[in-house]
Amino acid sequence: MTLEAAFRYIDDRSEEIVERLVRLCRQPSVSAQNLGLEECARLVQTMMEEVGLQAEILPLTEGPPVVLGRYERPGAQKTLVFYNHYDVQPPEPLELWESDPWAAEIRDGRVYARGAADNKANIASRLSVVDALLKTQGELPCNLIWVVEGEEETGSPHFKEFIERYGSRVRGQGAIWEFGGLDYGDVPAVTLGLKGMLYVELSVKTLGRDAHSANAAIAENPAWRLIRALSTIQDGLGNITVEGWYDDVRPFTPEELEALEREPLDEEQLRRDLGISQFLRGLTGLELKKALAGAPTANIAGLWSGYTGKGHKTVLPAEAHAKMDFRLVPDQDPKKLAQLLREHLEKHGFGDVELKIQAETPAARTPITDPIVRVAAETAREVFGKGPNIHVSSAGSGPLYYFTNALKLPTVAIGCNHPYSNTHAPNENQRIDVLIQGTKWIAAVVERFASA
Ligand SMILES: [Zn+2]
Known part of the structure; x- marks a missing residue:
C-alpha cells in the first residue's frame, strides 16, 4: 500500500x-x-x-x-x-x-x-x-x-x-x-x-498574629525560619540534600547517552534566551543536556511573607510560605519523596513547617x-x-x-x-x-x- x-x-x-x-x-x-x-x-x-x-x-x-x-x-x-x-x-x-x-x-x-x-x-x-x-x-x-x-x-x-x-x-x-x-x-x-512533578506548599507560623517589628528582639521571625528550612533542601548548586532523594533515579542507558550526545543544543542561544551569563555549576556539553533531560530539581516557585507593597512597613509577620516544584525522573516515586521531605524537615528541627502536597505525577x-x-x-x-x-x-x-x-x-x-x-x-x-x-x-x- x-x-x-x-x-x-x-x-x-x-x-x-x-x-x-x-x-x-x-x-x-x-x-x-x-x-x-x-x-x-x-x-x-x-x-x-x-x-x-x-x-x-x-x-x-x-x-x-x-x-x-x-x-x-x-x-x-x-x-x-x-x-x-x-x-x-x-x-x-x-x-x-x-x-x-x-x-x-x-x-x-x-x-x-x-x-x-x-x-x-x-x-x-x-x-x-x-x-x-x-x-x-x-x-x-x-x-x-x-x-x-x-x-x-x-x-x-x-x-x-x-x-x-x-x-x-x-x-x-x-x-x-x-x-x-x-x-x-x-x-x-x-x-x-x-519529567514528573511533586508540587508542594510549605508554611510556617511562629506568632499568633502580625506584630510590631520591635518584637523581633524577642520573637522568632517565620520568614527567617522558613528560609533556614529551605536552605537545608538544596545546596545552591542544584544538588538536592534530602537523604535518599536520588536512590531510585534510573541512569541513562548507553543508547540514551549516545542520543543525548547527538542532540543539538545551542548553548549560546539558550543562555541569551534565559538572560544568564553561565549555566549552573558551569554546565556545558553533554553534562548540560543530561541535566535538562535527567536531573531531578528542587525549585522554589514562590516565596512570601510580611509586607511586600510600596514604601516601608515595619512588621514582624506571623507566617511565611513557599511553593516548590520538584521535577522528577523515571523510577522516582512522588509519594515516597514527599515522605522523605517530611522526615528531612523533622530531622533538621523543622517539624513545625507544614507540608501540603498540591500535585504529584511520576x-x-x-x-x-x-x-x-x-x-x-x-x-x-x-x-x-x-x-x-x-x-x-x-x-x-x-x-x-x-x-x-x-x-x-x-x-x-x-x-x-x-x-x-x-x-x-x-x-x-x-x-x-x-x-x-x-x-x-x-x-x-x-x-x-x-x-x-
Ligand atoms: Zn500547554
Missing part, C-alpha cells in the same frame, strides 16, 4: 485541514477558568464522527469529560493510541494579542489563536490523517483509540481516575503523545519522555530501542528529508506516565508543532505549512506502525 494517494489528498485538502483547526480554535476551552469545556468536548466528538470514527464522551466524577474516539478494523492485530487535550491556557493578558485569541485569524501563513499550537493543531491534524486514510484507502491499516482529555493545562488532576475507570478500553501496542514536530532549524524531533520515558521510536524516526526522515533529533526526555512534565507505565504503551511525542509558536503566551500561532507536513508524518506513522 502506498501513501502517495493519501499525501496528495492531504495537499489537495489543505484548506479543509486549516478549517478544522480554525473551527476548534473558535470554541474557547479554558480549563483554568472552566470556560467552554463541555462544548469543546462535544465539538471534538462531532468532528471525530465526521471523519468516520466512533466517538463517545466519558464523564468523570469531577472536571470536564474525556472524549474517546475509536476505529476498529476487522481482524487487525495492532492498535495505535493517540493522546491529546482539548483544553487550552487562559488567553490573558488580552491587550498583548494582535488579534482576538478566539478569532483564529490567518496571517502570514499562520493561524493565530489561543490553543492553535497547544494542542488543537495536533487534533486537527490527526482528524485529517483519519480522513485522508479512510478516503484514499477505504479503511485504516490498524485499530485506533484516541483519548482527548480536557484538563491537561491544569495538571490533569482527574486523568488517574480516567485510567482507573476506563483504562481497560485503552489497550494497544504503541501511542503518540500530544505535542512534537519541528525543532529550531525546522528539523523534526521525536521526544521519548517527560516521570515517564519510552525505551529508545522500542519499535515505535524507529517507526517515528524513519517516517520523519522520509517526510521532512532530514533528522530527526531524538530527545530522550523533555525537561517539562505531563501525565505521560499513565500511558507508558499504567497502560504499558510505548509512547512518542510527535506532531505538527514548531518553535516560535508562542504556546501559553500572547499571539500563539500555528504554521500552516508545518500543520500539513506534520499531518503527512502522522499518516506515515500510522501506516508503518500497522505494517511493522
